[in-house]
Amino acid sequence: MNYKELIKKMKENEHIISMTPVDRIVEIGHSAGMNSDSAVLDLCCGYGEMLKIWHEVFDIRGIGIDICSEFIEVGKKRIAENAVSDVTLIEADIFKWQTDEKFDYVCLSGEDFGGFKSTIELLEKYVKPNGKLIIGTRYSKVEEPPKELIEFEGETLPLIEINRIIRSKGYYITSMATDTQAEWERYIMWSAKRHLNDLRKSPENQPLYEWCDKWYDMYFYYRRPYEGYVTVVIEKL
Numbered sequence: 001m002n003y004k005e006l007i008k009k010m011k012e013n014e015h016i017i018s019m020t021p022v023d024r025i026v027e028i029g030h031s032a033g034m035n036s037d038s039a040v041l042d043l044c045c046g047y048g049e050m051l052k053i054w055h056e057v058f059d060i061r062g063i064g065i066d067i068c069s070e071f072i073e074v075g076k077k078r079i080a081e082n083a084v085s086d087v088t089l090i091e092a093d094i095f096k097w098q099t100d101e102k103f104d105y106v107c108l109s110g111e112d113f114g115g116f117k118s119t120i121e122l123l124e125k126y127v128k129p130n131g132k133l134i135i136g137t138r139y140s141k142v143e144e145p146p147k148e149l150i151e152f153e154g155e156t157l158p159l160i161e162i163n164r165i166i167r168s169k170g171y172y173i174t175s176m177a178t179d180t181q182a183e184w185e186r187y188i189m190w191s192a193k194r195h196l197n198d199l200r201k202s203p204e205n206q207p208l209y210e211w212c213d214k215w216y217d218m219y220f221y222y223r224r225p226y227e228g229y230v231t232v233v234i235e236k237l
């Protein structure tokens with residue numbers, strides 16, 4: 001086994017705050033036709049890792065926007081360390097950031113502003129007429145998810161409902177990548193470790209103890225059995 005490659009992949013996984021496996025992110029870029037002429041906008045990009053990967057594999061040009069200074073700072077460092085050119089990460093609120101540019105691919109993964117339909121409408125503002133939208137979202141593995149999951153997460157639709165919304169907006173799904181248990185385990189523990197670090201710094205923070213317990217309970221009771229994560233590429237005829 002090539003351990004150096006394995007560690008590189010683990011580092012990439014650690015910097016993707018969603019449940020889409022790295023191999024599938026590459027696959028999606030490939031099947032969606034990304035190449036050196038592609039301009040990609042990633043809203044709520046986190047560390048900007050998807051853009052970094054797509055640049056390294058397909059030579060795309062990318063812009064990533066995220067409100068979290070820590071994520072943008074770490075992302076910029078990773079881009080510099082890996083000698084990635086043509087990926088720009090910007091710390092901004094996506095609702096305040098403005099551009100006149102239109103992109104070949106517009107992406108939003110892992111954040112939800114008023115439901116799946118609103119996400120499509122938000123991304124459409126930035127896409128070229130024949131461009132593609134890439135959306136990563138949680139979904140319910142069952143027709144009627146437990147009310148505890150909805151209370152915790154908000155809208156969690158089965159895939160058939162997500163597809164209905166996509167069709168109602170005139171799009172078709174042309175690439176799709178679902179999660180694996182490994183990605184969920186990595187994500188849940190990534191977030192838990194951040195909270196435990198905060199608790200070490202302020203051990204008197206009672207609400208944070210309660211949140212940590214809830215985080216594990218929700219995962220083992222409801223999220224692991226009922227919740228999935230899917231990334232879709234959608235396009236019009």
Ligand SMILES: C[S@@+](CC[C@H](N)C(=O)[O-])C[C@H]1O[C@@H](n2cnc3c(N)ncnc32)[C@H](O)[C@@H]1O
Pocket residue numbers: 015016017018043044045046047048049065066067068071092093094095108109110111
């Ligand atoms: C679950 S993370 C997903 C990050 C990234 N898309 C990925 O897959 O690695 C959601 C991201 O949305 C960002 N975010 C939330 N609200 C935002 C806003 N109004 N403007 C910009 N970024 C926002 C958060 O800071 C966080 O990085």
